[in-house]
Structures are given as structure tokens and as C-alpha cells.
Amino acid sequence: MKRYEGYDQTEAYTGDYEVLKPGGYICKIVGVQVEEREYGHLMRIAYDIAEGEHKDYYKRRFEAKKLTNADAKWPGIYYQTIKRDDLKYFKGFMTAIEESNQGFKWDWDEKKLLRKMFGGVFGEEEFEKQDGSIGTLVKCRFVRSVDSIREGKFKVPEKKTLSTGTNSNDSYGFYPLDKDTELPF
Numbered sequence: 463m464k465r466y467e468g469y470d471q472t473e474a475y476t477g478d479y480e481v482l483k484p485g486g487y488i489c490k491i492v493g494v495q496v497e498e499r500e501y502g503h504l505m506r507i508a509y510d511i512a513e514g515e516h517k518d519y520y521k522r523r524f525e526a527k528k529l530t531n532a533d534a535k536w537p538g539i540y541y542q543t544i545k546r547d548d549l550k551y552f553k554g555f556m557t558a559i560e561e562s563n564q565g566f567k568w569d570w571d572e573k574k575l576l577r578k579m580f581g582g583v584f585g586e587e588e589f590e591k592q593d594g595s596i597g598t599l600v601k602c603r604f605v606r607s608v609d610s611i612r613e614g615k616f617k618v619p620e621k622k623t624l625s626t627g628t629n630s631n632d633s634y635g636f637y638p639l640d641k642d643t644e645l646p647f
Contacts, residue, residue, distance in 0.1 A: 480519065482584065482600045484618045486611035488513040489582040489602065493536065494572045503544040505572065508536045509602065512579060540582070540602045554605075561607040581611030585619035596624060 493508030510520045520538035527534035544552045556568040562579045583604040591597045603619050610616055 480516070480522070482511075482516055482519060484585050484600055485583075486606075486614070486616050486618075487511050487516065487582045487584060487602075488608055488611055489538075489580050491575050491578045491580070492538075494575045496572050499543075501543070502546045505542040505544060507540040507542060507575070509538045509540060509580075509582065511538075538602070540605065542605075558605045558607045558610075561609065579608050581606040581608045581616070583611075583616045583618065585622065587622040588624045590624060 488511070489509045490512035491507055492510050493506075495506040495508075497504045497506070511517055520536065523537045524534060527537070542552060542555050559575065559578055559580050560566055560568060562581060566574075566578060582602040583606055584600050585603040586598050586600055587603075588596050588598055598621070603622075604616075606616055
């Protein structure tokens with residue numbers, strides 16, 4: 463067999479990959495995008511793990527994806543809705559950011575969120591794969607202060623399943639319907 467050029471410099475793919483476990487992580491904001499919606503705004507927060515054994519986890523995943531897909535998207539995104547008539551969740555989000563970054567005060571300029579730290583509570587969530595099977599990923603489900611993560615003052619959320627669309631703690635009054643059931647509205 464003829465020797466392939468670049469073989470010695472190529473990193474071997476062994477099938478092993480880094481797994482993020484549910485729990486609390488210190489995160490850093492690496493990008494922000496705000497989109498106006500009918501109800502208010504949707505804020506997309508691109509983040510990465512900032513400390514510990516999984517530091518730069520999403521950067522490594524992104525760089526690996528870019529090798530095979532030039533259009534790869536950043537994998538660590540947290541979505542924060544901002545509703546005009548219900549600001550308590552957004553204020554809670556911003557309070558966690560303010561508490562995590564000494565001297566920072568939210569002034570409605572989303573660009574100033576870059577490089578800010580926050581505590582992320584990560585939990586498991588099911589998703590449907592392209593082949594129809596069910597996979598599980600771990601993602602940031604809640605934003606808290608950095609201190610609450612360091613002090614262990616958080617609860618890892620229950621696994622969010624496809625069968626209900628939610629975990630038992632956040633059903634918001636909805637319940638699953640059979641496929642043949644007509645919607646009541």
C-alpha cells in the first residue's frame with residue numbers, strides 16, 4: 463500500500479469523546495444576539511465552560527465540527543425570552559449576571575454581556591435523532607450566580623423527556639395527548 467501524505471500529522475479518531483455531566487458549571491458569555499419577536503425579544507447567549515476540567519468544552523466541540531462542516535454552528539446556546547408583560551424571568555437572568563460580575567450593572571446594551579460570567583445549571587434533555595432514535599444531551603437549563611454554583615446551592619433538574627416535552631417540575635399546565643386526540647382549540 464502506498465503511504466498517505468499527512469498520516470503522521472493526523473490526529474487519530476478513537477471514538478472516545480468528552481462527556482458533559484449534569485451539574486453546575488461556571489460559564490462565560492462568548493456571543494449575544496437579540497431578535498425582536500411578537501411577545502418581546504429573544505436573546506441568544508453563546509457561552510462556554512470557563513473553569514474546571516471541561517473548560518472550553520464548546521470551543522473544542524465547535525472546532526471539531528468545523529473540520530467536517532464549514533457551516534457548523536456554536537453548540538453552547540442559552541435562550542432567554544424577554545416578554546413585555548412578564549419581565550420576572552429576564553430580571554432573574556440579569557440579576558444572576560450582575561451578581562456574578564463585580565461592578566456590572568445591566569444598562570440594556572447586550573454587547574456589554576460579552577465575556578461576562580454566570581453559573582449554569584445543566585441537565586439532561588432527550589431529542590430525536592435523524593434516524594428516529596432518541597438521544598440525550600446535557601445543556602444549560604438555568605442561569606444562576608457563579609457563587610451559587612461554587613457553593614453547591616442549586617438543584618440538578620430532572621431529565622426532560624420527549625414523551626412529555628417537559629420534566630415533572632415544569633409542565634406549565636400542559637399534558638401529553640395521544641396521536642389520535644383532537645386538539646381542544
